[in-house]
Amino acid sequence: xxxxxxxxxxxxxxxxxxxxxxxxxxPKIKLKINSNTxxxxxxxxxxxxxxxxITTPSDTNANKTSIFQHSKHNNESNTDTSTxxxxxxxxxVAAQNDVKAGLVPRAARLEFSNTDPYELVAIPKRDAVxxxxxxxxxxxxxxxxxxxxRPLWICPGSxxxxxxxxxxxxxxxxxxxxxxxxxxxxPLNVHEYxxxxxxxxxxxSVGLETKDILDVLNRLSKVxxxxxxxxxxxxxxxxxxxxxxxLKHNRYFVESTHPDILQRLLKDPIISGxxxxxxxxxxxxxxxxxxxxxxxxxxxDELSIAGKQVNQMNVDISVDIxxxxxxxxxxxxxxxxxxxxxxxNDDNIDDxxxxxxxxxxxxxxxxxTVKKRCNELDYPMLEEYDFRNDTINPNxxxxxxxxxxxxxxxxxxxxxxxxxxxxxxxxxxxPCGAGxxxxxxxxxxxxxxSILCLCxxxxxxxxxxxxxxxxxxxxxxxxxxxxxxQKEKFSGDAGIVISTFSMVANTRKRSYEAQKMMDFxxxxxxxxxxxxxxxxxxxxxxxxVVTTIAAHTKLGLTATLVREDDKIDDLNFLIGPKLYExxxxxxxxxxxxxxxxxxxxxxxMTPEFYREYLKEQNRKRLLLYVMNPRKFQIxxxxxxxxxNRGDKIIVFVDNVYALKAYAQKLKxxxxxxxxxxxxxxxxxxxxxxxxxxNTIFLSKVGDTSIDLPEATCLIQVSSHYGSRRQExxxxxxxxxxxxxxxxxxxxxxxxxxxxxxxxxxYSTKRQQFLVDQGYSFKVITQLEAMEDFEELxxxxxxxxxxxxxxxxxxxxxxxxxxxxxxxxxxNSTTTGEQSGQKARAKxxxxxxxSLSGADNMAYMEYNNGISSRSKLTGIDxxxxxxxxxxTGKGTSNSEERHPLFKKxxxx
DNA sequence: GAGAGCGTAA
DNA sequence: TAGACTACGCTCTC
Numbered sequence: 001x002x003x004x005x006x007x008x009x010x011x012x013x014x015x016x017x018x019x020x021x022x023x024x025x026x027p028k029i030k031l032k033i034n035s036n037t038x039x040x041x042x043x044x045x046x047x048x049x050x051x052x053x054i055t056t057p058s059d060t061n062a063n064k065t066s067i068f069q070h071s072k073h074n075n076e077s078n079t080d081t082s083t084x085x086x087x088x089x090x091x092x093v094a095a096q097n098d099v100k101a102g103l104v105p106r107a108a109r110l111e112f113s114n115t116d117p118y119e120l121v122a123i124p125k126r127d128a129v130x131x132x133x134x135x136x137x138x139x140x141x142x143x144x145x146x147x148x149x150r151p152l153w154i155c156p157g158s159x160x161x162x163x164x165x166x167x168x169x170x171x172x173x174x175x176x177x178x179x180x181x182x183x184x185x186x187p188l189n190v191h192e193y194x195x196x197x198x199x200x201x202x203x204x205s206v207g208l209e210t211k212d213i214l215d216v217l218n219r220l221s222k223v224x225x226x227x228x229x230x231x232x233x234x235x236x237x238x239x240x241x242x243x244x245x246x247l248k249h250n251r252y253f254v255e256s257t258h259p260d261i262l263q264r265l266l267k268d269p270i271i272s273g274x275x276x277x278x279x280x281x282x283x284x285x286x287x288x289x290x291x292x293x294x295x296x297x298x299x300x301d302e303l304s305i306a307g308k309q310v311n312q313m314n315v316d317i318s319v320d321i322x323x324x325x326x327x328x329x330x331x332x333x334x335x336x337x338x339x340x341x342x343x344x345n346d347d348n349i350d351d352x353x354x355x356x357x358x359x360x361x362x363x364x365x366x367x368x369t370v371k372k373r374c375n376e377l378d379y380p381m382l383e384e385y386d387f388r389n390d391t392i393n394p395n396x397x398x399x400x401x402x403x404x405x406x407x408x409x410x411x412x413x414x415x416x417x418x419x420x421x422x423x424x425x426x427x428x429x430x431p432c433g434a435g436x437x438x439x440x441x442x443x444x445x446x447x448x449x450s451i452l453c454l455c456x457x458x459x460x461x462x463x464x465x466x467x468x469x470x471x472x473x474x475x476x477x478x479x480x481x482x483x484x485x486q487k488e489k490f491s492g493d494a495g496i497v498i499s500t501f502s503m504v505a506n507t508r509k510r511s512y513e514a515q516k517m518m519d520f521x522x523x524x525x526x527x528x529x530x531x532x533x534x535x536x537x538x539x540x541x542x543x544x545v546v547t548t549i550a551a552h553t554k555l556g557l558t559a560t561l562v563r564e565d566d567k568i569d570d571l572n573f574l575i576g577p578k579l580y581e582x583x584x585x586x587x588x589x590x591x592x593x594x595x596x597x598x599x600x601x602x603x604x605m606t607p608e609f610y611r612e613y614l615k616e617q618n619r620k621r622l623l624l625y626v627m628n629p630r631k632f633q634i635x636x637x638x639x640x641x642x643x644n645r646g647d648k649i650i651v652f653v654d655n656v657y658a659l660k661a662y663a664q665k666l667k668x669x670x671x672x673x674x675x676x677x678x679x680x681x682x683x684x685x686x687x688x689x690x691x692x693x694n695t696i697f698l699s700k701v702g703d704t705s706i707d708l709p710e711a712t713c714l715i716q717v718s719s720h721y722g723s724r725r726q727e728x729x730x731x732x733x734x735x736x737x738x739x740x741x742x743x744x745x746x747x748x749x750x751x752x753x754x755x756x757x758x759x760x761x762y763s764t765k766r767q768q769f770l771v772d773q774g775y776s777f778k779v780i781t782q783l784e785a786m787e788d789f790e791e792l793x794x795x796x797x798x799x800x801x802x803x804x805x806x807x808x809x810x811x812x813x814x815x816x817x818x819x820x821x822x823x824x825x826x827n828s829t830t831t832g833e834q835s836g837q838k839a840r841a842k843x844x845x846x847x848x849x850s851l852s853g854a855d856n857m858a859y860m861e862y863n864n865g866i867s868s869r870s871k872l873t874g875i876d877x878x879x880x881x882x883x884x885x886x887t888g889k890g891t892s893n894s895e896e897r898h899p900l901f902k903k904x905x906x907x
Numbered sequence: 908g909a910g911a912g913c914g915t916a917a
Numbered sequence: 918t919a920g921a922c923t924a925c926g927c928t929c930t931c
Contacts, residue, residue: 456915457926484928502914502927511929541914564917619922656924673925676908700916700924720923721917 138223147222152177154217156226159195160184173220178581179203180213185772186583195229197236198569202577204241205382205424206416210234243374245367245381246359246422247552248389252367254374254381255359259292261379262358270373274366292358305414306400306445368547375573383425383576385527385552387447393525393552394493398474400445407592410439413580414446417555423447423527425576427534427556431584431773432732433593436557437467440530443555445472449527450494452549454501456533456704458483461498463707464532468496482521487513489520497521501542504549526551533704534558535725537574538567546574560728562769584735585774593735594712594747598770599778600763601638602755603631608804613757620808625754626658626718627807629794636666636793637786638715638750639695647713647748648687649695652730654718656699657810662717663697665793670697671706684709703729710736713748722765727751731770751777 138155151167154160161181163173166189174191177183180203181193203213213233218225243265244255254271256262266272362370374381406414413428423446430436444451455461465479474496480488482499490496499521503514510518529549534556536542546554556575562568572578588595605613605628613624625631635651642649653659656672663670669683686693688709702708703726714734720726734747753763767777786792794800 500927505914506928508913509929514928536915539915622922654924701926703916704926723917726916 141223141226143222144224150220150222152217152221154221154223154225154229156228159229159232161193161195163191163193165189165191169220174583176216176220179206179208180217183581183583183772186585187771187774187776188585195232197240198572198577200233200236201240201380201572202426202579204237205426205577206579207419210237213237239378240380241382243379243381245371245383246386248386249392252362252364253293253359254362254370255295255357255384257297257357259358262292262360265374265377265379266360268373268377271362271370274362274370276361276363292360295357295359297357305411305418306442380573383553384420385423385425385447386421387423387449387527387552388421390449390527390552393449393527396448396450396474396478396494396496396527398445398448398472398478400442400472404438404471406438406442407435409580409582409587409592410435410442413439413582414442416579417443418446423553424579425554426579427558427561427571427575427577428579429558429561429581431582431587431593431735432559432729433735434559434582434587435592436532436559437464438471440532440555440557441468441471444468444496444528444530447527447553449552450524451496451528451530452521452526452551453496453498453530454504454532454545455498456501456536458485458500459707460532460704461500464498468498482517484514487517489517494527501536501545504545505541507541507544521549524550527553529554531556531575532558534571534575535561535563535568538563538570543570543574559732560725560769562724562728564723564725583773584770588735596731596734596747596749596775597778598731598749598751598767598775599780600751600753600767601634601780601783602753602760603628603634604755605757606630606800608801610756612804612808621758622718623655623657623807623810625757625759626653626655627661627803628754629800629803631717631752631754632662632665632794632803633786633792634752634783635662635715635717636791637783637789638713639666639668640789640791642713642748643694647694648709648711649713649715650702650708650711650733651695651697651715651717652699652702652719653697654700654720658718659697659699666695668695668697669693670699671701672699673701675701680706702733708733712746714750716749716751718759719751719762719766722762724766724769727766728769728773731775 141156144150149167151164151170151173153162155162161177163170163177165174165186167173177191177193180199181195182199184192184194186192200213210233214225214230217233239261242256242258242261246253246255254262254265266275371381409430413430417424417426417428423443428436428439430439440453444453453464455464461481461483465481468474468479469476477491478495480490480495480497482488482497482503484503504518504521506514526549529546529551531537531546531554535558537546537556554575556571561571561578561581584593587593605625609624609628613621616624639649639651651662651668653662653670656674659670659672669686671680671683675683683696684706687696698706700720711734714730716727716730719730731749734749751763751767753759767775771777794803
């Protein structure tokens with residue numbers, strides 16, 4: 001295999017793509033990069049290379065130059081006249097010729113033919129990430145003597161941690177790393193994690209102390225922990241997680257084991273202004289030193305989580321190793337296991353400081369103010385709810401049914417939540433189909449107070465209700481549903497209300513019933529606020545729910561803790577730290593969710609379509625690449641192929657026009673936003689129970705608000721830009737499928753991409769989340785058997801051209817239709833209501849734009865072509881997003897931050 | 908039960 | 918850096 005590379009961004013891309021290949025095929029090949037040869041390509045960890053800043057593990061001493069140094073070197077001195085250089089230059093020239101020949105879009109992807117899948121050709125892209133490479137050469141870090149038995153590399157400067165996931169003690173290390181750091185990428189053999197202020201905040205919040213983190217990290221690391229990383233850990237853990245907001249006997253306390261920190265906070269005028277100086281005295285507490293209240297600390301293992309088999313409540317950085325078979329590694333594992341566990345136990349039991357906690361009381365109506373101020377002072381408050389001592393709020397008589405048991409990872413995530421006998425607020429991340437709902441329900445059954453549960457759609461509201469009834473002993477009258485068409489209240493003192501975000505967050509005028517219901521929600525104190533699909537909470541409207549609802553604990557659940565904007569970090573302070581995150585592949589391997597075979601199918605554009613594509617503007621382009629007859633055929637073929645295998649198939653087409661066209665052409669039912677509720681249910685029922693109907697077409701409705709039956713195959717024809725979340729959510733639709741475990745892979749995920757179009761750019765971006773979770777996408781460029789398939793649609797040229805005309809006409813008739821609408825609107829709307837006028841004006845404007853003829857201007861076309869081309873070629877030129885400052889944090893504070901993190905913050 | 912209005916995703 | 922765009926959801930009103 002040869003890779004021709006002229007600049008570093010190509011190199012990075014090539015290596016990323018290579019890694020997909022390796023995971024899929026595990027070829028025994030030689031990977032030759034510049035002058036360094038790695039003996040076995042599979043041993044070159046993707047992440048190590050990708051992140052440019054450490055040397056390859058295998059040859060730290062043998063080879064003094066890292067590949068990145070080398071590539072930087074090449075970049076700087078083109079006068080180097082070694083033969084290797086010449087070879088490379090030849091490749092560059094060849095690549096440049098390709099660019100001249102107009103093959104640039106193709107160059108956006110690495111290509112490999114069917115005959116030789118390992119021949120890769122990378123073609124130069126613009127020099128967008130120059131300077132990123134070659135900065136880090138960590139040869140100076142001394143390897144520990146016994147480094148081979150330790151699984152971690154820690155990079156100075158970026159605080160990235162590389163884990164050898166094939167190490168015998170990887171499982172323990174993973175548990176620990178998940179607790180202290182943010183997973184960046186977790187493919188099969190090498191994982192990459194990143195320490196961030198938030199991740200350390202989360203670590204502290206589940207009970208780890210600075211000492212634990214540094215000790216364990218040091219024990220697992222092949223190199224000594226770099227000084228700047230130590231400093232950063234110290235700095236973050238020194239203030240984070242030390243202060244807690246506790247609601248006790250319906251009084252709010254700011255609590256800490258460190259009295260000096262409370263004193264420091266009280267020096268702040270805002271906080272001290274919110275303080276209630278103790279009036280009554282109580283047997284339960286005493287006026288301790290410094291005028292602070294003193295309580296005895298909660299004992300860690302008094303509480304058992306509902307549904308849990310064994311009562312083991314330690315902060316869980318050790319895992320059960322009983323099912324490991326490898327004899328030789330067992331001893332080592334045990335040693336680490338004991339050490340890790342010991343580490344944490346020591347702190348929980350022997351530290352005398354832990355026996356007492358100090359607190360001061362704040363006025364209930366000032367809690368938000370104090371919380372905000374604490375964030376600003378860099379002492380974010382954790383929220384904890386001592387629910388067992390809450391005598392004011394009535395208990396809810398509810399339990400898990402005896403037959404309900406929870407899985408180990410669910411238990412683990414809950415043990416983070418209830419680790420110290422109280423309920424902590426935070427976020428639990430589990431893949432779709434892994435039982436998020438049950439985690440939420442178990443948490444509810446543990447707290448046993450009134451529960452408010454919020455979902456994104458009315459459909460999932462009813463699902464939650466049904467799940468509550470299924471898993472717990474709760475009575476029907478104790479659950480109330482609050483949606484636009486059903487406004488119930490529960491009877492009795494305590495109960496469950498399930499509603500939607502938009503229902504509760506609504507700021508517009510409410511109907512009388514809805515207002516009464518909202519009053520009901522506001523008056524109450526909720527033991528637990530369950531937030532399903534918590535990644536939507538940072539949205540402007542939705543984020544208000546967390547402050548308007550008086551809840552003692554907030555538990556956020558999601559499968560995809562990503563957003564394409566930068567608001568995801570806000571969750572740390574809106575809800576709480578991320579308590580647990582499961583790895584998708586890991587759960588698949590353990591059999592909890594389905595194993596999925598992912599493939600990206602490249603569909604050639606027919607010449608006619610491509611010609612039009614190059615001419616058209618954005619909107620029509622989309623339609624052209626979606627309606628590409630080749631794609632049509634491939635879709636048809638895949639459906640046919642999988643139907644014959646007995647699969648249930650869901651086809652996603654985002655564009656409604658295309659959705660209808662596809663479904664009607666292939667004579668299959670489809671559901672989109674306009675489909676009535678009854679029709680939806682009818683189609684879904686048929687799909688589920690009728691063996692003759694094995695395929696349905698869905699638009700974006702399928703992403704969130706449909707209770708989809710089990711499917712085993714998923715074909716994505718078109719999608720919304722580069723949404724990682726959408727891709728992941730769609731994949732999640734087939735993770736429940738487990739009944740075909742006898743076959744090697746039991747679920748299939750195809751993404752159809754029209755070659756050489758914008759779609760390829762988006763597709764790569766979309767896959768990123770899943771790739772980070774360890775999924776690999778196989779690229780299929782040809783379906784050989786397809787040509788023999790007789791019923792193939794659009795087989796002859798004429799029908800393809802007809803289709804093209806229909807598509808082009810569809811566009812025009814669409815805009816004509818819009819125009820007519822506008823006219824009709826103008827004629828009919830005679831009463832001059834203000835809002836109506838506004839709306840009309842807006843609509844009018846858009847119509848003018850699309851009819852103005854700008855679409856057809858030659859120069860526009862040309863410009864557009866250029867810009868989209870550079871988009872295509874410049875994969876990953878966007879700068880990465882670093883963590884964002886917590887809300888309300890002043891710039892002065894960020895300057896005090898450790899430089900290692902400041903760098904990220906200032907991005 | 909349709910449609911206006913607004914919000915969300917990106 | 919904001920913006921381009923489309924589809925869809927929910928709620929309310931009539």
